[in-house]
Amino acid sequence: MxxxxxxxxxxxxSTLFETANPIQINVRDEHKATQFTVESGETRSDHVVVQPVEIGMxxxxxxxxxxxxxxxxxxxDKHQLVGIQTRVKTYQPMLLVNLYHDEIPEMA
Incomplete structure (x- = not known):
């Protein structure tokens, strides 16, 4: 299925934007390891910082x-929290922070 x-x-x-059909989704889910230098000069990591998930659609x-x-x-504009359901995972709550649009005459 x-x-x-x-x-x-x-x-x-409830589904929002019924007439918005996703054609491509890019999910960026990152964790960054902190790094510090010890007395010997080696670099070590012992902690991970979870970055916010970013989804481009x-x-x-x-x-x-x-x-x-x-x-x-x-x-x-209202900073409404939404959920994004992809084919493999559901991400929530998410905030819409960028809204770009292109208008191509051939697609009308």
């Missing part, structure tokens, strides 16, 4: 594009 990729509301798990809006974009813009 293939899990559907979607963005959902973390409060009630390319979407194609279908249907009434202006309305779909306004809904997405409202969630971004």
């Amino acid at each position: 293939i899990t559907e990729v979607k963005i959902f509301n973390v409060d009630n798990f 390319d979407l194609i809006l279908t249907g009434e594009m202006k309305s779909a974009f306004e809904t997405l813009q409202q969630a971004y």
